[in-house]
Amino acid sequence: VTTLCIAGLGLMGGSLALALRQAAAGDDDAPSAFAPERIVGVTRNPRTLAAALAAGAIDAGTTDLAEGVSAADVVVLATPVRAILRSLPEVGRAAKPGAVVLDMGSSKQEICAAMAALPAGVQPVGGHPMCGKEVAGFDAADAGLYRGRVFVLCPLERTAPEALAQAERLAAAVGARTLVMDPATHDRAVAAISHLPYAASVALVNAVDARGDAAAWRLAASGFRDTTRIAACDVEMMLDTLLTNRRAVLAWLDAYAGELDALRRALADEDEAALRAHLDRARARRANHVFP
């Protein structure tokens, strides 16, 4: 790879640039298999551009997407999902023949469908690194963000094996583990373990907020802190994510409402055996799961 273009220099794009810099500067015996000579950053925000340049995360920057994309061998789209969808036609027109176009959006079906319409010379790969945070923006970028995390890749039917391999090398260079998956499986899975928990967190905060219980906020400790952490996630990103993964999220919300209602009934009926069964099942499942 000679030139990498990263469109979007927030938490994900900024961290990718910093992580690749760190990999390039590393004194590993085995040099990274993905080492761009040049990183070009694209963002609409001139202050972000200046910050990324000052931090040495990028070699050059532009607010013009087509300009940034035109010289790149690999293009990474690191904006919220609907911004990716809006930018794909322009990326397709500007990209060099043979360029790999990888995205990092949180839902994959709509993006992979749109990628299928890219010009034949472009090599699209859907991607989603599992490393969200409740902080956003280049200021929150962190060279270690991808280390040890799962990086889902969704190649299209038209994607050449070498393009997929390129995306895998990029993920490996920043310390992530790749997992190839089809977009529908991905979207159902992240709706369960990311979008549903986000909705649950948002509703928790809003329920407590709506009833204005001052004592509750004074007593809030680590349990409430952790169950609601992701309610502070970037709203633009999550709005795009929920709206582009609507069907899967609605299905999980229904399953969740059913579980909550069953638990509520057991408590209302003082059915200790049923209540215990709910708590035992969750405890056993959760305590035995090993997170990456």
Add this chain to the structure above:
Amino acid sequence: VTTLCIAGLGLMGGSLALALRQAAAGDDDAPSAFAPERIVGVTRNPRTLAAALAAGAIDAGTTDLAEGVSAADVVVLATPVRAILRSLPEVGRAAKPGAVVLDMGSSKQEICAAMAALPAGVQPVGGHPMCGKEVAGFDAADAGLYRGRVFVLCPLERTAPEALAQAERLAAAVGARTLVMDPATHDRAVAAISHLPYAASVALVNAVDARGDAAAWRLAASGFRDTTRIAACDVEMMLDTLLTNRRAVLAWLDAYAGELDALRRALADEDEAALRAHLDRARARRANHVFP
């Protein structure tokens, strides 16, 4: 205080013993105002007793509650709520005249009502330190557990000011901040920020588990990890807590179901403005809250 009796040597009771030992051993200029000469531990589990003795957390131990309580100036009940309720009559019969009886149960109305029936010579104080964890047992005990945490105290009408002051000194000795509150306000507040989030966590794990989505568990990252952490809490403790705080928990579960349903409707209708309002409200409230 000459002798302190701690009934229950799990996470809470064990940590209390270790924290008081650490305070006594501290080379602070100001010695702790609560420094028992002798700590007696009570637990039904002989292995726990042996572990607490071996760790130097207690000076003496017994599996007999009345024996442990009889010599104590201060008795701390550190078992699940219903075990506290069951033990109060025996504690009342065995306690020395003038002994302070403080509990650390997670709900306060039933316990404080039962404490009102203790013999007149006993000084009851309801208590609840806000420092739950998803681990349990003496092995998880930690001398730093109470440091910087809120310790709610619920004195009864009959509680003498000196007995409340004694409980306040105990909390201060282990680094906690006391907050005096009536039992109903406490129970409503903890239902909101502890028992509801626990139910939400349990239902999240069970919803994902019930639909058997293997890909979901493979992708589960920090968002799912944190929103479901407390689903791994000790089941006996939480069962007692939910059942003895049933009315408040049911009210919050209803408020929560309402918030979830409103969010679901906004998403189902693709009502972006309404959805954004939900997310914005939660984000602003959560991001601005400072946890202790």
